[in-house]
Amino acid sequence: MPPIRILAIDPFDDTAVDAWWDAYATAKRAGMGEDALIWSREERRAELQQTPTTSETRAFVAVEGETVVGSGSLTLPLKDNRHVGALGVNVPPEHRRRGIGSALLAHLTSEAVAAGRTTLRAETSWPASAPADGSGEAGLEFGLRHGFAVAIGDLQSRLTLPVADAVIDEMLAEAPAEGYGIRSWTGPVPEDLVAEWAALDAVLDTEAPTGDLDVEASSADVSDYRADERLIDAQGRTCFGAVAVTADGHVAAYTQIVVSRDDGNAYQWGTLVRREDRGRRLGLRVKLENLRMLQRLSPETPRVYTFNAESNAHMLAVNVRLGFVATARMAEMQKRLGAA
Structure with missing residues (x-):
């Protein structure tokens, strides 16, 4: 051979x-x-x-x-x-x-x-119907055998669209966002919002549950964010974005859904509320507003996929109310070079 x-x-x-x-x-x-x-x-x-x-x-x-x-x-x-x-x-x-x-x-x-x-990262997934700890799953066993450890576990969930307007309206009533305005759009982030959007997006990986991941905040440079948007455009993907804005015009919360031209699915990307505005259910508000816009402007989109840390019980409960169903688990694995 x-x-x-x-x-x-x-x-x-x-x-x-x-x-x-x-x-x-x-x-x-x-x-x-x-x-x-x-x-x-x-x-x-x-x-x-x-x-x-x-x-x-x-x-x-x-x-x-x-x-x-x-x-x-x-x-x-x-x-x-x-x-x-x-x-x-x-x-x-x-x-x-x-x-x-x-x-x-x-x-x-x-x-x-x-x-x-000096740090290697990898991901491996298995169906939600399989053992939760991934026992017997080839990808997980391969990583463990080669010195990787599970840094955090995520749940992959799928939402079949459309979600009934009544369901969205009922949940919106629980998140009135008093004192904040909501702005939403498709395509690139508007110029007057992009600096604060990029700043929130940059800390998503450190503000969300990270488990044992060896990770630092991403670049908040607007030119870097615009470069990422150009790649998204080259891939034929469409972005749907929404923000909650304070009375003096600052971005308090953001969320983004990206639709693939090729497979037709929507993917929930980042959602984050800045620290000083938390406790007002702004994250829920912008996610619901964005979902409603997606259904209005892209009615042919059949489903939304999302990932959440399994430790994020609050967001998982919100997803269940919307109708998300768990489809897979994902292990984010890590190996520090030089470790045994």
Whole structure:
């Protein structure tokens, strides 16, 4: 049997990207079916082809003879969290248990070390119907075997649309947002709001439950945020945003839903209320207003997916009231290089 070779791919070589994506998508869908949340072929192509501004993603394939038997990725933040390398190791079921994943992981780790990274992060998911602790799940066991630990556990949930207006109205009545205005839009964040939006978005990863993740706040630079928006546009995605605004015009809370052109689904991204405005149910208000706008402007969108830390009991309870159903669990795994 020929040896396994790990090769970097040219993001502008369509055939190479297609083979890389096919291995990625096949591996992700194994055991997860329609609830495997994967970026589409063209979304990932756009990610690989972007001029790196806030992050750089490198793609690799594992090749046996002339056959691609696995794919890997390494994402390197460039403006913040420069100690972190985010890894993706994907081996289709028919090629597993032959050392291919281990070979990919070793190569990605060496690339991360060469880039000066000291913490590796990875994610793995399994169906909500499986044991909650992930016992017997290949991805989790692979990570643990290679020295990764679970830093935090998340719940993936799905909301089938539309949600009845009466349900939204009932919940809006519980979050009147007195003293605040609500603004919403599609596309890029309006210029007069973007600086404060970017500042809130930058601290989302540190203000939300983080478990044991070795993470710092993201860049709040407006030009960096605009670069991320340009990638979203290149991927054919549409953003739906809403904010609560104080009487003197400051952003007190924000939320964002992103709709994929390719799979048609909506994805709930960040929601955060700034510290001095908490306790007024502003997060609930902006999420409901944004959901109502999504249903009005994109009635063909069939469902919304979201992730929440399993420790975030309040938000999970809100999701249940709206009709979200748990579809999967995800372990965010971490390894500090040099650890046993």
